[in-house]
Amino acid sequence: MTSAFPVDQALAQAAAGWKTGDKAAARQLVHRVLRVAPDHPGALNLAGCAAFDDGLAGVALALFEKAAAGAPGDTAIQGNLARSQFVLGRIEAARRRADYLACLAPPAGAASREFEEKLLKVRSAWTSGATFLEADPARLRALLDAGLPAADEALLRSRPPKALVVPPIADAAASRAAGPAYARLRSSARLPAWRIRRVVLLGSAAQPAAFRGVALAGPGACVSPLGAVPADTLAADVLAGLPFVAVRPEAYAGGHDLGMHLPLLQSVLGEFDLLPLLVGEAAPHEVAQVLDRLWDGAQTLIVVSAPLPPPRGAEGGRQAPEAVPLQALRQVAAARGLRCELSGPDGEGVVFRPLDAMEFIATDDHGTRTSEPLEPEITLEQGLALVQLARAGLHEATGAPREPSPGTKSFQSAGAAYVTLTQDGRPRGCAGSLRAIRPLAEDVRANVAAAAQNDARFTAVTAAEAPGLVVTVSVLGEPRLLHFANESHALWQLEPGRDGVILECLHEGRLHAGLLPPKAWEQLPSPRAFLARLKVQAGLPFDFWSPEVRLRVCRVQTFSEAD
CATH class of the missing domain: 3.30.700.20 (Hypothetical protein ph0010; domain 1)
Structure with missing residues (x-):
């Protein structure tokens, strides 16, 4: 009678061999374990590592998923699963998993930092090589600062723009012409409560008929002489499911001016994540759907590069129709009750010179989400x-x-x-x-x-x-229901530090519910990790998602004996 195969001992030897470089012996031990215990999470994890090492990311993903199902609390397996998702282009799924692991077990946060570093090293297809820009960062920053005129104090507003339309930049002269618009933006950036973390930069392709719809550049940092700006992978995932939006890096090889705006945005806003969007052959209502999804969130600024309309009363006969991105922006702003204000000397339609910019200003006091939660009223x-x-x-x-x-x-x-x-x-x-x-x-x-x-x-x-x-x-104030198209769209709308979030979901005949107050953001600063922890609190897997998920945001007043 033969003794049972020592599975745990064999796996320990295989893991040690894998770490020391004796991968051939480790593979043999793993294969022997899988013949005896085909569902063993540890063996599946090592088999996944072997497949990943061989460049078989798809096979590795399947093995890691099976291993994670058997050992959902194993952070090493979850980290390997995130890495395979990342390599296969499922970037947001990988980042959600990695951010949650970083909060669950800080040593497991290596994957989250690793992904951020990799995304910064990848260069976006649209990065501009504007030859008229000063290559030295210090000199370029000084030139840009000198080129931004001081804003007229009488024109400074208490509410900054939600969206800004600026003229296209094709050369150094056009760059100077856009200066007043960015000077106004710089004035808003000095307001204490205004902090932009995400910019959506939208423009038209030089040859719109070259492709259908709206083109994403794909993951990768956007680079100017002032440095790299991280690509907003969450924003890109928000648009998933819109049939006229696709990753088309080749579309950015043609003529466009998006890259010319980048150093101006960097000099005014500092650090932010960026989503560039290039409009091809698309109807205004289609582009409006894109903007509508990306609109919510007080920390998001939308910048549209488009020829500005002529001032009121200007002569010159029939004017060309407005660019599609500008038409789309008008539709969304009007639907949300925002007013359009004209910047520059033509704001009152008295002096007929080209406008510097158009600003769309929120008219309410509660931000820009479709429906803001109410503050509790407790003294x-x-x-x-x-x-x-x-x-x-x-x-x-x-x-x-x-x-x-x-x-x-x-x-x-x-x-x-x-x-x-x-x-x-x-x-x-x-x-x-x-x-x-x-x-x-x-x-x-x-x-x-x-x-x-x-x-x-x-x-x-x-x-x-x-x-x-x-x-x-x-004490919870009256909550407001979030409307979203997918999980990334929900994450996009959360305001770290301010939102308490309530989750409810009917799953497998049971109502799952949970609440995290705003204070939880102190331990869970990433929206990805915050929502993952909320799902776990509600009795769901941290990577669970379903169309049945309902999220409500609320404001909270907190009182403590410790205060």
């Missing part, structure tokens, strides 16, 4: 009373010595709260409501009891522990 005095109410409820639920409870008359309206218990800065329990279905006072008392007794991550809080815990109460 500091009321917030402290809610914390005291939660403290009394905690002692009552655990049998600790009684604490005085404030009156609840001010909290009889329906409200939703999230209660967190911490011990020496570490979580000890939390529970919250996703909807306002009962009086706020009742909701706080119910959730502090649930946080103390029903959080599955911890043992129940004892009477001896309760007095030493810190109680925090977060």
